[in-house]
Amino acid sequence: MNSLDPRVIRLPKTGEPGIIQPKVPLDQFGSFEVFVQPKEGKSFQHEGVVHSPNLELAYILAKETFTRRFTCVSLYVVETRNVFASPLTDGNNNVYDLIVDPPPSNKKEPYEIYHLPKRGKQHIHVGQVEAGSPEEAMSFARKKFNTKIIYNVWAVKSADIRFTSIEENDFWITLPEKHFRDAADYKGGDKLKLFLEKQK
Amino acid sequence: MNDLALKELLYKMADDLLILGHRNSEWTGMGPLLEEDIAFSSMAQDKVGQSLALYTMLHQLGEQTPDTVAFTRNANQFHNCVLVELPNQEYDFSLVRHFLFDTADSLRWNILTKSSYEPLAQLAGKIKGELRYHTLHANTWVKQLGSATEESISRLQKSINIVMPYALGIFEESPYETHIIDKGIFEGEKVLMEKWQAKVTEVISQTQLHLPDWKILTPVLGGRKGKHSEHLQPMLEEMSEVFRIDPTAEW
Numbered sequence: 001m002n003s004l005d006p007r008v009i010r011l012p013k014t015g016e017p018g019i020i021q022p023k024v025p026l027d028q029f030g031s032f033e034v035f036v037q038p039k040e041g042k043s044f045q046h047e048g049v050v051h052s053p054n055l056e057l058a059y060i061l062a063k064e065t066f067t068r069r070f071t072c073v074s075l076y077v078v079e080t081r082n083v084f085a086s087p088l089t090d091g092n093n094n095v096y097d098l099i100v101d102p103p104p105s106n107k108k109e110p111y112e113i114y115h116l117p118k119r120g121k122q123h124i125h126v127g128q129v130e131a132g133s134p135e136e137a138m139s140f141a142r143k144k145f146n147t148k149i150i151y152n153v154w155a156v157k158s159a160d161i162r163f164t165s166i167e168e169n170d171f172w173i174t175l176p177e178k179h180f181r182d183a184a185d186y187k188g189g190d191k192l193k194l195f196l197e198k199q200k
Numbered sequence: 201m202n203d204l205a206l207k208e209l210l211y212k213m214a215d216d217l218l219i220l221g222h223r224n225s226e227w228t229g230m231g232p233l234l235e236e237d238i239a240f241s242s243m244a245q246d247k248v249g250q251s252l253a254l255y256t257m258l259h260q261l262g263e264q265t266p267d268t269v270a271f272t273r274n275a276n277q278f279h280n281c282v283l284v285e286l287p288n289q290e291y292d293f294s295l296v297r298h299f300l301f302d303t304a305d306s307l308r309w310n311i312l313t314k315s316s317y318e319p320l321a322q323l324a325g326k327i328k329g330e331l332r333y334h335t336l337h338a339n340t341w342v343k344q345l346g347s348a349t350e351e352s353i354s355r356l357q358k359s360i361n362i363v364m365p366y367a368l369g370i371f372e373e374s375p376y377e378t379h380i381i382d383k384g385i386f387e388g389e390k391v392l393m394e395k396w397q398a399k400v401t402e403v404i405s406q407t408q409l410h411l412p413d414w415k416i417l418t419p420v421l422g423g424r425k426g427k428h429s430e431h432l433q434p435m436l437e438e439m440s441e442v443f444r445i446d447p448t449a450e451w
Contacts, residue, residue, distance in 0.1 A: 029233075050235050057344060060337050061235035064242040168336075170329030178249075191450075 011119070015087020017098040020135050023083040023154070032058035033083050034066050035125065037074040044076065046114065046123040046154075055079060059162045063171065069181045072172045074164045082160040084134030086153040091119060094149045096142040105132025109157060113141040116152035123154050131155075205376030206317060207261060208279070209386060212374070212424055213308070214254035215280035218270055219432070220301060221247030222439050223288060232291050239337060240294075246330045253327075257319050267447070271440035275433040276426040283366035283420070285432040289359075292352075295345070296359035299338040299403070300367040304396045306331040311392065316384035339403050346407025353408050360404075364412050368419030371396070 003009060023033075029051035036047040047066045052058035058077045067075055087098045095116075108130040114123040126145045131137035137155040164171070179185045224244035231237025255266035263269060283301060288294050309331055312324040345352040371393040374380065381388045397414060404411050422428070442449055 051233065052235070053344065053348075056340055060333075060340055061233070061239055063333065064239035065235045068238065068242050168329075168332065171333050173329045174246075174249075174327060178245075181245075 007120075012088055014090045015098065017087065018100040019087050020084060020099070020138060022081050023085045024080075029053065031080040032062065032077045033080055034058075034062040035076050035078075036066055036072055038071055040073050044074070044125040049080065050077070055162045067172065067175070069178070072175060074169065075171075076161050076163045078156050078161045082156060084138075084155045086138055086155075088116075088119075088152045089150075091149065091151060094146070095151060095153055096146045099138045099142050099153070100135075101139045102133060102135040105136055107132055109159060111137035112156045112158055112161065113137065113145060114154040114156070115145065115150045116154075117148075117150060119151050123152070128158065203261060205374070205379045205383075206385060207258060207263065208374050208376055209380060210254050210258050210261075210320075212279040212281075214251045214258065215278045216284050216301070216305070216370075217247045217251035217254070219278070219280045219435070220284035220297075221245070221251060222435065223284065223286075224294065224298065226288055227291075227294060240298075243298075243330075243334050243337065246327075246334070250323075250327055250330070253323050257323070260319075267443065271443035273436075275428045275436055278426065278428065278432060278436075279424050280428075280432075281366070281369045281372065281423040282429050283363070283369055283423075285423075285429060285435060286366065287431050287435075290355065292345075292355040292359045293363065295338070295341055296356060296363050297367075298334075299342050300363060300400065301370065302331070302334045302338050303399050303403075304367075304370050304392065306335045307395045307399065308386075308392055311387050311395075314384075315386060320385070342403055342409075343406050346404070346409045356407075357409050360409060361412060365417050366420045368393075368414075368417060369421050369423055372419070372421045372424040374424065 030053060031049045032052055032055065034047045034050055035044040037044045050058050050062045050065055052061050055077065058079070059075070062077050063075055066072075086095050089095045089098065109132070110128050111131050111134065112128055113126050115126050116123050126141075129137050129140040129144060131140050134155040134157075138153055141153060141155070221244045224240055224247065227237065228241040228244070229237065231240055251270070252266055255263075255269055258269065259265055283297060286297070309324045309327065312320050313328070315321040315324065342356065346356050347353070371389040373389050377388050380386050401411060
């Protein structure tokens with residue numbers, strides 16, 4: 001790609017039809033993908049990555065790294081290598097056209113399915129399918145969730161996810177009061193204006 | 201209602217939270233991992249916030265404003281236990297202190313959800329999610345590092361041995377203990393200590409760490425009566441530096 005913009009240079013390459021592979025972990029402590037539900041009734045969305053020695057600590061570290069500001073009602077994490085990613089399209093064709101049907105499997109388990117609706121945006125949770133492999137999960141997702149052009153699909157086995165338990169829903173009760181964590185709350189512009197007026 | 205008894209309880213809780221909140225905030229920018237730095241700093245901020253809620257309650261009972269009591273008292277007017285004022289050492293020390301203090305703190309607030317003093321019961325309900333996170337954080341790290349490598353186990357063990365006599369000082373009894381219990385405000389330090397020992401034992405038993413024999417330890421007492429280590433006064437001076445230069449400063 002001919003661009004000097006690092007945001008463009010870092011974009012992943014577009015994929016080949018039929019290839020579904022595990023998302024590559026970063027070359028560090030061990031990386032875990034973080035999904036946040038910003039409001040009751042809204043879908044979980046991919047928020048970023050934390051480094052951690054294990055899944056439980058990843059959950060704990062993700063909570064403050066990604067939900068210490070703004071609004072949040074729930075959070076979950078999954079090890080990066082357990083996120084299966086479809087090929088990425090360039091937007092001229094639908095990712096579901098690149099998904100091939102695997103041979104049918106016997107043992108079915110729940111998988112969570114995520115869509116990337118726009119290049120450079122976050123993956124958003126769209127629902128669950130029962131499947132025997134990530135490939136099969138995506139093939140079933142094509143039948144269930146294929147309504148508009150999607151750039152990329154992720155499939156994650158539900159059993160691999162560290163969810164927020166019902167008792168833990170109270171983690172974010174006091175969050176809406178913590179305005180002091182937002183830069184805007186410092187009203188730096190107002191303070192500067194007042195200071196400059198005093199100097200006159 | 202004996203106001204003195206209630207105020208004594210509120211002051212010692214508020215002072216514990218303010219002082220430990222400040223000590224833990226000293227890790228900001230220096231934590232062992234970026235993510236842990238953020239988590240530990242956030243919890244420190246939660247503690248200062250909880251102390252503000254208690255100082256506000258005290259203000260409504262006729263005490264001076266939160267900023268005044270937080271920033272203008274001398275060390276001998278603080279009621280925090282000595283544990284919370286000890287200077288930070290290696291991260292294992294802060295982690296062990298965080299585990300031992302927060303286990304007690306979360307059990308204390310859990311008892312207070314049933315307090316006959318309504319504002320305290322309400323606050324206990326409001327902050328229960330913060331406390332749940334703080335103890336989950338502490339327990340998970342202790343379980344992880346307490347069974348990981350020879351170095352991590354021996355570091356935590358050394359810190360447990362150093363910190364434990366100070367941790368027992370959390371439960372130094374108030375002169376109003378019977379009154380507080382009889383009025384249904386709080387079940388008292390003795391009950392709290394028993395619950396704490398059971399919880400600490402439960403977590404430590406899932407690791408390769410061991411606890412010292414409670415019976416042969418001498419608790420470090422005096423903090424609740426204003427008798428502190430030499431470390432508190434310098435910390436207070438640093439903490440209140442901006443307030444003393446300009447009491448109206450806002451940021």
